[in-house]
Amino acid sequence: MFKFLRFFRRKNREEGRYSPAQFKRLSQDIRDLANVIAKLWLSNQQFQIKIKRIKQEMDQLDRLLENKSFSSLSREKKEELRRSLLVSKKELLKCIQEAPCPTKRVQ
Numbered sequence: 001m002f003k004f005l006r007f008f009r010r011k012n013r014e015e016g017r018y019s020p021a022q023f024k025r026l027s028q029d030i031r032d033l034a035n036v037i038a039k040l041w042l043s044n045q046q047f048q049i050k051i052k053r054i055k056q057e058m059d060q061l062d063r064l065l066e067n068k069s070f071s072s073l074s075r076e077k078k079e080e081l082r083r084s085l086l087v088s089k090k091e092l093l094k095c096i097q098e099a100p101c102p103t104k105r106v107q
Helices: 002-017 020-040 045-066 075-097
Strands: none
Touching: 020 045, 020 075, 045 075
16 A cells, blocks of 8 residues: 555656646746846857857747647657756856856946
């Protein structure tokens, strides 16, 4: 009986991890970080191009999440996508930490 309950709990937790709402939240987090980076790195054209591409990819992901085709993806593909989004989020946070100081004056 307890094995069944543990299995059921684990299954529900995993299904929540791969739900469209979770992917939408990750997508929005990445989009918000990209907006911050775009403001921090205004003078760097290379970053602006990357940010624009990231925003386009997040828009594409949102469209995929709205379609029923997302639910037909295998669990492995969803896990791969989830890991990729988490790595992207981590890299964007790293870019924010490495951003140049906005002023030359010591505060």
